[in-house]
Amino acid sequence: MRSPPPSDKLPLSMLTILHTADWHFGAVLYGQRRHREHAAFAEWFIDCVAREKPDVVLISGDIFDTTTPSHQAQTLYYDTIAALRRGGCPHIIVTGGNHDAPSLINAIQPLVQDQGIYIVGAATENPADEVLLLRDSSGNPQMIVCAVPYLRDRDVRLSESGQSPDDKHTALVSGIRYHYEAVTAAACQLRETLDTPVPIVGMGHLFVAGGVAGDGVRDLYVGTLSYVGTDIFSKDLDYVALGHLHVPQQVSGATTIRYSGSPIPMGFGEAKQQKLVLKVTIEGAGIAPLVTPIHVPTFQRLVAISGDWAKIEKSVTALFSELPVPGETAGSDVLASPIWLDIVYTGSEIIPDLRDRIESIVDTQPIRVLRVKNQRPVATWESAPEISLDDLTPEDVFQRCLEAHHVPESQRGVLTDVYRETLAGCLATGDAL
Template identity: 35%
Template structure:
């Protein structure tokens, strides 16, 4: 039996309206380390978005190194694998590889090749059980960037990007199978798999060229488990053995109701056996006022008082509050008025939504979320509106490169 701890989307260094999340991260990571030790896991897989930005702060990097040190102490024999996500500075995860290897940590920032072929020595890792025997292998693949994908020919139908991602995984799995035979194989991926539920405002559609989702059948049926990162809601996609572990902490108000934590996976002799999502306790509360709908401005103070928050609570533990108010007509100075009210309470106001009653004679238009539009489609429309002609292939390739560099 092989036991894995699957985690992702730590987003170290993230802030919420200028407020640091380090205290929350440290509390969640302490629970992660305790879980790994308690379950005596054979491997810890961090499936991307370790950092929140391509230029992480010194504090964020220190927190990563502290966590790796404590994980290694808690799980002396476990395979520890870090995979780069779209938020991560791939080079910074690659650069300390020699030092990571001294601690038994495998960091994979980019797709590595030797002579044009996938370098399995960089991507294929054995996972050993408590007896020291190899019970499975991990095929560690990071977020697929434009340069990692094979070039599709003119005969390819549909999305060339999805074709490229599928071809990359096919190549990697075939190479791994040639080396390990039929042994249980665990895959990783940091991408949006079709059917996964995303969080509005917290996740970008990330495949190159505006194509945002790959079908789950890019992962072969004989894969024992697929450890995914990018979507912040813990969930399965397509089949039981393809899963997002979800983020460690809420990254936006749309994630208040999520069960943040990590996933424990067990593999038997025939591959996937079970997956258990383990929820973590939140060290900082995320509250919506009111719980549903919107509140009158005159009732805000009463609503905040009803939270009954200890005024002696330290600043780093004060809850984040997402406030929704309803007004009828102009409201000059509204934000200043609300800020003055909130200052009376031990809270941190991080979002303010204003709702106005819709006029009876106003046309009913179905709203479209920006997340429902593909970036490439928006680029095509903007280009044609500006120049009066559709963008050429050269323009689309330039857009792909810029989208990749973002």
């Protein structure tokens, strides 16, 4: 338990924030549900919060993967928030992301608002609605949080009809900037009324220019590139806890404007990244906070393999030595679960039964092939204007096709036979060519 500060005025005690985002509960990857991983993350995070004893947990948007999450995903979210509170975390702030339905996120608000749990599902007309004053257990002001959710077009649009796309884009960026200015101004105004100059922390769910996306990040503003710069965040914000990008990062070298990233890899492209939760320690307003990354364990191994057949066979086989020995207790949950594989074939040989061949290597091993993608290089047709299609027989066209796709000589005979057979079949049944 945290003990209350010795006096009710200055100086401030050290404040600790745990910053996370983009949980995407309910997500599915190539047909595989991620619930087991999310439940494992939730269990780990509850322990992490119990260990770190932060003053506040900030969850910067995309709690759920869809606007209509399953009951199982919702239950996991509510259970997690309740467990954090039961574990003694005094404040939890949740903002809505672009994947979240604001009405769903906000629905629980009446039940939890007196419990130290604050939810901002969407922007309202009053910027002060996003300004939260956190107090310690003695009732002394500790910190102000600008809990800015994902800003939808209609939340910030200052545009009028008849505007060009460029004007609309500029209007949207100005609208987002204006919103941040208004919320920060309301926070500063609130601070002036306090005896203690508490730090102000911002939140956001958006694509800030200079960020690196990662997998599964939907375009925020369809048809535009409405990226805002770090300059929209006022110098009055001691830290900005961002969500939306799944790769943990600081933006444009600003050490106090950060994306925590998603706690589990949302796709195979993120398989090799270390997932993080950020611990932010603030000494006081105007003092640069200390940011310490906390490593999130890997709850499901994802392995992406790309190459020709020889490389795929070698890489898949090499995974066997990393699997747990049957009958032995696995060292961790990671090894107890099958590896999920993503195969991208880039060889030149035509392998019609690619998936079967991969499945046969994997055989009884605890490896699940989630996706097989054939990216055999395909040459584009070279233009030959002097020859018209009328001058060619169907088989001539087929031979040119084999040529253009660089099909090895050794395979051409059998493919030509199959082609002739198909063509004969079509002619026999009268199908149009």
